[in-house]
Amino acid sequence: MTDCGCEKARRDLEEYLRDEVCKTKHSDITEHLDNCPGCRDEALVARTLTDVLARACKETAPEELRAQVLAKLREAHPAH
Numbered sequence: 001m002t003d004c005g006c007e008k009a010r011r012d013l014e015e016y017l018r019d020e021v022c023k024t025k026h027s028d029i030t031e032h033l034d035n036c037p038g039c040r041d042e043a044l045v046a047r048t049l050t051d052v053l054a055r056a057c058k059e060t061a062p063e064e065l066r067a068q069v070l071a072k073l074r075e076a077h078p079a080h
């Protein structure tokens with residue numbers, strides 16, 4: 001297993017979610033997300049944010065939205 005590591009995975013996460021990374025990198029990140037719950041949550045937040053932002057006409061600051069999404073995630077996974 002060649003885990004690319006949390007730092008790299010998170011650095012590339014935005015591009016990954018926009019499908020802008022190359023195929024090799026993409027599978028590295030997918031593999032990392034499969035093995036790392038922390039980064040999987042981070043990816044989920046980022047994906048949710050992207051969706052929310054696409055719908056919300058920038059009425060709320062991205063930082064507030066991020067906090068809201070994180071709070072929701074923590075409610076869903078209290079042990080995290």
Ligand SMILES: [Zn+2]
Nearest residue numbers: 005006036039
């Ligand atoms: Zn990780």
